[in-house]
Amino acid sequence: MSSTKYMNPYLAGILLGLVLVAAFYFTGRGLGASGAVKSVVVSVVDVVAPDHANNSGFYSKYIGDGKNPLKTWLVFEVLGVLVGGFLSGAFAGRLKLKVEHHPNITSKKRLILAGIGGVLFGYGSQLGRGCTSGSALTGMAVLSVAGFVSMMAIFGTAFAFAYFFRRNWI
Amino acid sequence: MGPLIPQEIIAEGWNFLIAFGVGIGFGFILEQAGFSSSRKLAGVFYGYDAVVLKVFFTGAITGMIGLLYLSLFDWIDLNLIWVNPTYLWSAIIGGIIMGAGFIVGGFCPGTSVCAAAIGKIDAMVFFGGIFIGILLFGETxxxxxxxxxxxxxxxxxxxxxxxxxxxxxxxxIIIAALLMFWVAEMAEKKFPQKEY
Incomplete structure (x- = not known):
């Protein structure tokens, strides 16, 4: 099956902005992603080591008083992202199980780097109170200082480090 | 007048269904734009593909203008819109760690979900890494x-x-974005993507 081309980026950006505005209109909050993973992590820690979770300044914020961290807006939103991405990939003929990597590096190296990148992003998203969607994109749309700072720190750092990782990409 | 759920104009029970629907739209557009490919995402840092910059800033600007217009017509109360608080140092250091994760891993959390959905194994590993990173944050x-x-x-x-x-x-910001789009279009011409 031949895959279809990607959407015009400016059109995609406008549609993304409209989804963002819809999220604001309904819930008063924008989009997000890392918060859903946080909910899962908190739930797992709460099941595996409930005392530890209750005594921690981090996990305890999201549990107790009958609160279920999995029944939150972002968890359902991210499940939607999974379905939406799958539908788009299906329509465009892009569904394929594979490791995408540059010929300079092996699949194994790509997977190790992807894992390290995920760990870094996970840690940074909690320290920075949100990731590219929750802090940078949503924050910028409401003109919050935090949104602009996040955006500049994320993209600026990736730019600054790009030279050192160029063999992996170009 | 919006936002609807915080003002209890529609019941909170709708919350999760709306979240799911908004997520579908979000994921569909990310995939359509090409955010399911780490090579397209990383392209912006080498100039060969600036799709990230174009989609991200067009999206942010559309969001800004949308909110201002909805507020102008009294369709949304901007006072009820959540403004994420600024803790300067954690925003900067957190952003630096995320930026490093971006260039090393090739995704951000949202795009990794979208790429995992179409079968990218590297995205699934990245997504798994996010769990470990958040657990590390919790433990430290x-x-x-x-x-x-x-x-x-x-x-x-x-x-x-x-x-x-x-x-x-x-x-x-719109003027600044237009200038960036112009630079991005020039960069894409100057650094054509090598096919492989």
């Missing part, structure tokens, strides 16, 4: 807390910080 929380809470500026907007109206700030 007391140690990092002084940095996490430092330099709190409140729920402040950039327009308030520099003392201009939200509309004027948005106008300047």
């Amino acid at each position: 929380f007391e140690w990092i807390k002084p940095l996490y809470m430092a330099e709190y500026w409140g729920q402040i907007k950039l327009s308030e910080l520099i003392g201009i109206s939200q509309g004027l700030l948005t106008f300047f």
Whole structure:
């Protein structure tokens, strides 16, 4: 099956902005992603080591008083992202199980780097109170200082480090 | 007048269904734009593909303008829209760690979900890494807390910080974005992507 081309980026950006505005209109909050993973992590820690979770300044914020961290807006939103991405990939003929990597590096190296990148992003998203969607994109749309700072720190750092990782990409 | 759920105009029971629907739209557009490919995402840092810059800034600007217009017509109460608080140092250091994760891993959390959905194994591994990273943060929380809470500026907007109206700030951001789009289009011509 031949895959279809990607959407015009400016059109995609406008549609993304409209989804963002819809999220604001309904819930008063924008989009997000890392918060859903946080909910899962908190739930797992709460099941595996409930005392530890209750005594921690981090996990305890999201549990107790009958609160279920999995029944939150972002968890359902991210499940939607999974379905939406799958539908788009299906329509465009892009569904394929594979490791995408540059010929300079092996699949194994790509997977190790992807894992390290995920760990870094996970840690940074909690320290920075949100990731590219929750802090940078949503924050910028409401003109919050935090949104602009996040955006500049994320993209600026990736730019600054790009030279050192160029063999992996170009 | 929006936002609907915080004002109980529609019941909270709708919350999760709306979240799921918004997520589908979000994921569909990310995939359509090509955000399911780490090579396209990383392209912006080498100039060969600036799709990230174009989609991200067009999206942010559309969001800004959308909110301002909805508020102008009294369809949304901007006072009820959540403004994420600024803790300066954690935003900067967290952003630096995320930026490093971006260039090493090739995804951000949202795009990794979208790429995993179409079968990218590297995205699934990246997504797994996010769990470990968040767990590490949870386990080091007391140690990092002084940095996490430092330099709190409140729920402040950039327009308030520099003392201009939200509309004027948005106008300047649009001009800046148009300049960036122009640079991006030039860069894509100058650094063509090598096929492999």
